[in-house]
Amino acid sequence: MSMLAVGGALRQELLHTGTLPALPVFAMTYVFTPCPVVALPVAGSDARFPVRRIFCVGRNYAEHAREMGAADQAAGLEPPFFFMKPGDAVVGGDGELAVAYPPATANLHHEVELVVALAGGGADVAVDAAPGLIFGYAVGLDLTRRDLQARAKEKGHPWDMGKGFDQSAVCGLIQPVTAVGHPASGEIRLEVNGETRQRGDLADMMWKVPAIIANLSTLVGLAPGDLIYTGTPSGVGPLQRGDRLAGRIAGVGTLAARIV
Numbered sequence: 001m002s003m004l005a006v007g008g009a010l011r012q013e014l015l016h017t018g019t020l021p022a023l024p025v026f027a028m029t030y031v032f033t034p035c036p037v038v039a040l041p042v043a044g045s046d047a048r049f050p051v052r053r054i055f056c057v058g059r060n061y062a063e064h065a066r067e068m069g070a071a072d073q074a075a076g077l078e079p080p081f082f083f084m085k086p087g088d089a090v091v092g093g094d095g096e097l098a099v100a101y102p103p104a105t106a107n108l109h110h111e112v113e114l115v116v117a118l119a120g121g122g123a124d125v126a127v128d129a130a131p132g133l134i135f136g137y138a139v140g141l142d143l144t145r146r147d148l149q150a151r152a153k154e155k156g157h158p159w160d161m162g163k164g165f166d167q168s169a170v171c172g173l174i175q176p177v178t179a180v181g182h183p184a185s186g187e188i189r190l191e192v193n194g195e196t197r198q199r200g201d202l203a204d205m206m207w208k209v210p211a212i213i214a215n216l217s218t219l220v221g222l223a224p225g226d227l228i229y230t231g232t233p234s235g236v237g238p239l240q241r242g243d244r245l246a247g248r249i250a251g252v253g254t255l256a257a258r259i260v
């Protein structure tokens with residue numbers, strides 16, 4: 001069987017069962033050493049959460065949608081829209097995380113978000129089956145080069161370089177569902193240098209976590225290791241080198257970061 005065929009078979013198995021089968025062992029050589037698996041620490045465990053892909057939901061809190069210039073959705077809820085960051089754009093863990101101020105921007109913005117960490121996957125997942133795929137939750141930051149994003153929007157170009165740069169996905173300690181359940185309400189807040197910049201409530205998310213997962217799974221086959229950043233409340237704003245960030249979601253946990 002060719003490698004391509006093996007890859008296809010694994011993908012079919014993943015889509016069919018939502019889990020990866022035990023991998024066959026190949027005598028494999030590479031032309032250079034493959035990148036290590038990016039993995040995040042988990043509260044109360046020595047085992048790490050291996051990251052696959054990072055999906056992000058845009059404009060999921062009405063107040064933030066307004067501050068970004070969206071018209072009020074008088075006609076009803078629009079479908080969620082998604083963008084991505086590379087899996088290795090994640091910087092995470094416990095304690096104060098050092099996050100590099102990225103190149104090519106003069107307007108780096110913070111967006112504090114609830115992060116969903118998947119241990120299962122599949123395509124066309126039903127809303128009521130979606131919580132069963134979740135391993136845990138974390139407090140995260142969707143860092144954004146707002147000037148690059150704005151320029152891309154203006155020209156109708158992709159957002160990737162505004163959103164998916166190195167260290168753009170900050171993620172606190174992953175809290176397993178077994179410890180925190182499935183938080184659907186609770187304050188989400190971000191302080192920068194001790195001053196509250198963003199404050200909202202998970203209950204104000206327009207698209208709730210199970211519906212986000214169900215919708216996303218109609219677009220791609222979800223897989224164990226996928227992270228979903230679920231959108232940010234209002235109050236996004238610029239960061240400078242030296243800023244200290246403290247994120248907190250009631251019932252989930254905290255995140256501490258410093259821009260260096």
Ligand code: MN
Pocket residue numbers: 056057058111113142229231232
């Ligand atoms: Mn965001």
